Amino acid sequence: MTRTGGWLRTGEVAEAADVSAQTLRYYHRRGLLREPRRSNGGHRLYPPETVTVLRVIKAAQRLGFTLDEVAGLVEAGGHRHGGPDRGLRARAVAKLAEVEQRIADLQTIRETLLQAVDAGCDDLVVCAGSPCCPLPFAEPATAGPRALRP
Amino acid sequence: MTRTGGWLRTGEVAEAADVSAQTLRYYHRRGLLREPRRSNGGHRLYPPETVTVLRVIKAAQRLGFTLDEVAGLVEAGGHRHGGPDRGLRARAVAKLAEVEQRIADLQTIRETLLQAVDAGCDDLVVCAGSPCCPLPFAEPATAGPRALRP
């Protein structure tokens, strides 16, 4: 344990939350963490709850929320009930729809890849010329799925 | 049609393939397109097949290949049969596995979000403290899915 009466220094928080010290600073810049109190010399001194907050951030990220969204979630936790569409519930429901759309896109991609492998396509430029190839060469830009990176 | 005897200028290729002229230059830099012949004044003059190549590139991107991978695919089309693992087939199979892994990750995320909504979680920091919450706060860093952005 630390000797500073329950306060944790940057490195201790970082290690406890399995995050680098630079990432901590980065989260401050992004507004995900409030600036904690400082020592006389200017070193940050965190309350132990910060470790929990960091675990929450990482959990939310794993659920597909961006850091901006996470900042909103953490903030939303504070002052309760700013109206509907403001709680975690509402945001989770919205994110769920997003994730499901993404899954659907990837399933379309999967089907197409399967068809290409099945059809024995082995040269895209040749395929593009032959009308029997299942690959979507002339897709309208607005239609298709967004590949692996959304 | 153009008056330059079948050759297309940058803007014409770009429009025909529904790509910006900057993107064309970018693809040259990335090695996706060979540098075409030039006019006396240094303007690029493309053969009409280039439009097909661009459609191929876009199709491959929609299938989840990165530009580096697409460069490999286009090159692989040229000199046939450099060995196994070198054709489109092999690469498509590998990509298929990648896409399926990604779908599995997203389905895990989907389940977790559903559970959170179901359980009525409405404040992450509170949830992190209560043992009845289904959210994965203490996940080993090596385990979980990679959110929406891989």
Next chain:
DNA sequence: GGTAATCCTGTACCCGGGTACAGGATGCAA
């Protein structure tokens, strides 16, 4: 009080897939 470990700030860089802009040079038609 010496010395090592940690911390501070600021700035720059990484990935992928482009987009935007400045400042000149060409191409083409009237």
Next chain:
DNA sequence: TTGCATCCTGTACCCGGGTACAGGATTACC
């Protein structure tokens, strides 16, 4: 030949989520 559209190169910037490094200042331990 003049005027405007198009093209050229080079450089910088965007997103998201960080990482890396330089050059000082502070803290912890002996």
